[in-house]
Structure formats: C-alpha cells, structure tokens
Amino acid sequence: MKFSTLASSVLLLAFSADAFTPTSLVRTSTALNVAAEPPSTSAASGEWSPESWKSKVASQMPVYDDEAELDDAVNRLKRCSPLVFAGEVRALHEQLARACHGQGFLLMGGDCAEAFNEFNVDHVRDSFRVILQMALVLTFGSAMPVIKVGRMAGQFAKPRSEPDEVRGDVSLPSYRGDIINSEEFTAEARRNNPHNMVEAYHQSAQTLNILRAFATGGYADISRLQAWNLDFVEQTEEGSRYRKFATKVDESLRFMKAIGVDTSSDTFAKTDFFTAHECLLLPYEQALTRKDSTTGKWYDCSAHMLWVGERTRELDGAHLEFTRGIGNPLGVKISDKCTPEELLNICDTMNPNNTPGKLTIIVRMGAEKLRKNLPGLIRAVQREGKSVIWISDPVHGNTRKTDNGFKTRDFDNIRAELRAFFDVHEEMGSHPGGVHLEMTGEDVTECTGGVSDVTEETLADRYNTYCDPRLNGSQALEIAFLIAERMRKRSGLPPIE
Incomplete structure (x- = not known):
C-alpha cells in the first residue's frame, strides 16, 4: 500500500475532526438545524402522547399476569433519571444528517441480546474496542466520518416466531430476553416479570457509565490504537493486517505532531459513541420518554437511537404509533416482504417532515432477494425525494440451523449480501450509508467461516449467545476490511495492503 505519511495524515485529520469529537452529556445542535425540526402535525395537535400506542395493536408484546405489578414497575422507571440526554440525541441526529447526504458512514454493532448474568466491564470494553478498530478501518476506506x-x-x-416453547409434553412461554423473562425452562423463570424492566434499566445505566468512561477517559485516544487489538484477533491474518495498518497511522500521528498539530487534544483523545436498541417493549420505552426542557419535544431517553423490527413495523401498529412522536433518530428493518408503497408509507409515518438523518432503512434480505427487491425500493424513495440512510444488516437474513442443532450464520453468505448491497447502490447512484452487525469482542464460535475458520464441528467450543449467533472480533474486523476495500474502489482509491 502506497500510504504516504502526508496522505494518511490528511485522512487521519478527517477521522479525528468528526469521528473523534468530544462527547458532552448535553450538547446543542445547530449546524444542520436538527434541533429546530418541527414536531409532526399529529403530535403537535395533541393526538400523540407517550401512551397513545395503547390504542393500537401491539405485536410481540408479553402478557403480564398482574396489572398492578406492571404499573408499579412502570412508575418506578418513570421516577428514574434518563439514561441518555436530549443534547446527545441531537448530536447523533446531526451526524446522521450528514450521512444522509453521503458525508458519513453508520457503523452499528453489538450483542444480539444482552443478558443480566453476562454483564461485566471486560465484555463491554472488548466490544467497544472492536468497534473502534472497525471505525478506523472504515474511515480509511470511505475517507469520511464513521458514526459509531x-x-x-x-x-x-427479542421478538419470537412462536409465543410458546414446547419441550416434550411441557409448553411454556418463549424466552423473550432478560428484560421480560429468563431462559431457564421452568414455569417460574418463563413468567413475564415486569420488574425485570427495572433491572434492565440499572444494568443499562452501568453499561452507559462504562462506555462514557471509555469514550472520554483516555481509552479511545487514537495514540493507543495499537492497544485496541484483542489477543485472539492478534493471531489472525486480519489482526496482523490491522497491526500494520495501525503502524501507518502511528507514523501519521508523529508527522502531525512534528508539524505542530496538538495530538494530545480532546480531538484525538475522545470519541463520540452512541447507543441503540430495538424499540420492542413499549411499557419500558414509554416510561423513559421525557419532554426536553429546551425544545419541548419528546425523547425516548432509553437510547440515542431506536429501531422498529421487521415483525413490528405494521403501519397501524403500536410500535410505529409510539416512534412517530419521539425526537430520536429512528431505524426500521425491512425484508423482501416490504413493498415500495409500504416503505413510502413507513417514511411518511416515522419521518413526516422528511428531515435528513431522522430515518435509517436497515435492509435484511439475503443476497439474492436483495438484488431483486432493493432496486425498486430505492427507486421509489428517490422518486418521492425521501431523506433516508440505507444500511445493510447482512447477518439476520442468513441464519440457518445445523444438523447438530446449532443456529449459525455463514460468513460467505454475509459477505455475499454485503457485496449485493454495494452493487445495487452503485447501480442506483445512491449512498450505501452503513452496516448493522450482531457481533461481540469475545472469542466466540457462533458464525462459521471467515479468517477465524469456525466450522460446524467447532461451533460447540465457545457458543455463548443467549439468542442469535454473533460474529466474533476477528470476523467483525474482516467485515470492516471488506467494506473498506469496496468503498475505496468506489472512490477510485488504491486498495489497502
């Protein structure tokens, strides 16, 4: 790779100036007028409230057997402080607005489902640093800021295909994630317990405290990028590739310091890092929705960004009713089942003012179906002038079950869907705006293939997921290099070597 110190320094400045800006707990947003976004007509006329979703049919919702217990849990959450703040949400919205105009790339990654008994600082740190590694590689590939x-x-x-799970002669409610019930197959564990929402809130608060400390306390300092490598990734081809890449960036930092750039400033030492989750359990989301004192808008303060899943995006359903009234950036997952007309109606519902950065379309179809169906969806959005960010979720549409009973995803199929996603956007002249991955920084064996060489026979070695299979750290980094190569080719830049 002919990656000169001067050229890499220019890229590094772009990386630092946008992707590594300090995170403050409250920050106003004016550059793209995001804070001035008007509320939707229906919300302004008083038809929307944090509870108005209750008038709609709510799919994938648990049935609680004690209404008083549910009310008690919701009221306890209402008295809790916000997990995120309106200023942070607006900061994310501002960055997404740039990506909507082709001036950024959205990287979303993390666990399929968090679990109470898996929580620890190391797990959060390892996932965080893999995302930092990926962001650095993607920034070099795209020559644009990466939103983490x-x-x-x-x-x-987590949504479920069936409301109940049957084992032999015993039928119990399906496990829907720790915020609702427990995985153990007993009547007591599978009872939908509303107080799990309170425990989920407190674990989320701890996770956010850790993330804020890592993002602003020196761990994300770009001068430490050699230390971001995970031990098990280090032994792989992609780990070695990252190490060489990091050495080049180190050279750039020394060059910039030599010409008078202060590489010890917050610009290089801190990073913006945001959180998102599926907007599924509406009593929890409602309880953490607050009115911002500076703008008068409602924000769901459980996360910076929320998305609605493929199974809950009904136009007349409760989940779209809830999300249409909050000020957060939103996402919606679509499969090949989504028609162009339906997508346009979703855009009108979730982003009635057509505000850039407000709505992200998360595509999950599988490679063949994507090539067939995505062009028509893009064409409809282009024709109607809708402002959306298109991102690929190449893992969800590629799930299968092995003969020995493991749910897995094949790396080759994930790569094929990513390739199809970029091919279609190249043909349509649209911006491939990001990627959404179920991944972890741990050395798991849950997805087959890739440089980590996980096979069906080795899946049982470290199959730790509570829900769906995740890419491990080396597989996730391999994905980042694949995307970076494709984006450099798209821009006419030389390949990464």
Missing part, C-alpha cells in the same frame, strides 16, 4: 453506534445498554428484548 453500539447495540448496547438496552438490547434486552
């Missing part, structure tokens, strides 16, 4: 969003601090609930 973790599926963390709230990703506890």
Whole structure:
C-alpha cells in the first residue's frame, strides 16, 4: 500500500475532526438545524402522547399476569433519571444528517441480546474496542466520518416466531430476553416479570457509565490504537493486517505532531459513541420518554437511537404509533416482504417532515432477494425525494440451523449480501450509508467461516449467545476490511495492503 505519511495524515485529520469529537452529556445542535425540526402535525395537535400506542395493536408484546405489578414497575422507571440526554440525541441526529447526504458512514454493532448474568466491564470494553478498530478501518476506506453506534445498554428484548416453547409434553412461554423473562425452562423463570424492566434499566445505566468512561477517559485516544487489538484477533491474518495498518497511522500521528498539530487534544483523545436498541417493549420505552426542557419535544431517553423490527413495523401498529412522536433518530428493518408503497408509507409515518438523518432503512434480505427487491425500493424513495440512510444488516437474513442443532450464520453468505448491497447502490447512484452487525469482542464460535475458520464441528467450543449467533472480533474486523476495500474502489482509491 502506497500510504504516504502526508496522505494518511490528511485522512487521519478527517477521522479525528468528526469521528473523534468530544462527547458532552448535553450538547446543542445547530449546524444542520436538527434541533429546530418541527414536531409532526399529529403530535403537535395533541393526538400523540407517550401512551397513545395503547390504542393500537401491539405485536410481540408479553402478557403480564398482574396489572398492578406492571404499573408499579412502570412508575418506578418513570421516577428514574434518563439514561441518555436530549443534547446527545441531537448530536447523533446531526451526524446522521450528514450521512444522509453521503458525508458519513453508520457503523452499528453489538450483542444480539444482552443478558443480566453476562454483564461485566471486560465484555463491554472488548466490544467497544472492536468497534473502534472497525471505525478506523472504515474511515480509511470511505475517507469520511464513521458514526459509531453500539447495540448496547438496552438490547434486552427479542421478538419470537412462536409465543410458546414446547419441550416434550411441557409448553411454556418463549424466552423473550432478560428484560421480560429468563431462559431457564421452568414455569417460574418463563413468567413475564415486569420488574425485570427495572433491572434492565440499572444494568443499562452501568453499561452507559462504562462506555462514557471509555469514550472520554483516555481509552479511545487514537495514540493507543495499537492497544485496541484483542489477543485472539492478534493471531489472525486480519489482526496482523490491522497491526500494520495501525503502524501507518502511528507514523501519521508523529508527522502531525512534528508539524505542530496538538495530538494530545480532546480531538484525538475522545470519541463520540452512541447507543441503540430495538424499540420492542413499549411499557419500558414509554416510561423513559421525557419532554426536553429546551425544545419541548419528546425523547425516548432509553437510547440515542431506536429501531422498529421487521415483525413490528405494521403501519397501524403500536410500535410505529409510539416512534412517530419521539425526537430520536429512528431505524426500521425491512425484508423482501416490504413493498415500495409500504416503505413510502413507513417514511411518511416515522419521518413526516422528511428531515435528513431522522430515518435509517436497515435492509435484511439475503443476497439474492436483495438484488431483486432493493432496486425498486430505492427507486421509489428517490422518486418521492425521501431523506433516508440505507444500511445493510447482512447477518439476520442468513441464519440457518445445523444438523447438530446449532443456529449459525455463514460468513460467505454475509459477505455475499454485503457485496449485493454495494452493487445495487452503485447501480442506483445512491449512498450505501452503513452496516448493522450482531457481533461481540469475545472469542466466540457462533458464525462459521471467515479468517477465524469456525466450522460446524467447532461451533460447540465457545457458543455463548443467549439468542442469535454473533460474529466474533476477528470476523467483525474482516467485515470492516471488506467494506473498506469496496468503498475505496468506489472512490477510485488504491486498495489497502
């Protein structure tokens, strides 16, 4: 790679100036007028409230057997402080607005589902630093800021295909994530317990405290990027590739320091890092929705960004009713089942003012279906002038079950869907705005293939997920290099070597 110190320094400045700006707990947003976004007509006329979703049909919701117990849990959450703040949400919205105009790339990653008994600082740190590694590689590949969003601090609930799980002659409610019930197959564990929401809140608060400390306390200092490598990733081809890449960036830092750039400033030492989760358990989301004192707008303060899943995005359903009234950036997952007309109606509902950065379309189809269906969806959005960010979720549409009973995803299929996503956007002249991955910084064996060489026979070695299989750290980094290569080719830049 002919990666000269001067050229890499220019890229590093771009990386630092936008992707590594200090995070403050309260920050106003004016550059793109995001804070001035008007509320939707229906919300302004008083038809929307944090509770108005109750008038709609709510899919994938647990049934609680004690209404008084549910009310008590919701009231306890209402008295809790916000997990995130309106100023932080507006900061994310501002960055997403730039990505909507082709001036940024959204990286979303994290656990399929968080678990109470898996919580520890090391797990949060390892996932955080893999995302930092990926962001650095993607910044070099795209030559644009990378927006880092973790599926963390709230990703506890999961939709289920069946309401009940049957084992032999015993039928119990399906496990829906720790925020609702427990995985153990007993009647007591599978009872939908509303007080799990309170425990989820407190664990989320701890996770956010850790993330804020890592993002602003020196861990994310770009001069430490050699220390970001995970031990098990270090032994892989991609780990070695990252190490060489990091050495080049180190050279750039020394060059910048030599010409008078202060590389010890907050610009290089801190990073913006945001959180997101699926907006699924509406009593929890409602309880943490607050009115911002500076703008008068409602924000769901459980996360910076919320998305609505493929199974809950009904136009007349409770989840779209709830999300249409909050000021957070939103996402919606779509499969090949989504028609162009339906997508346009979703855009009108979730982003009635067509505000840039407000709505992200998360595409999960599988490679073949994506090539067939995505062009028509993009064409409809372009024709109607809708402002959206298109990002790929290449893992969800590629899940299968092995003969020995493990749910897994094949790296080759994930790569094929990513390739199809970029091919279609190249054909349509649209911006491939990001990627959404179920991943972890741990050395798990849950997805087959990639440089880590996980096979069906080795899945049982470290299959630790409570829900769906995740990419491990080396597989996630390999994905980042693949995307970076594709984006450099798209821009006419030389490949990474």
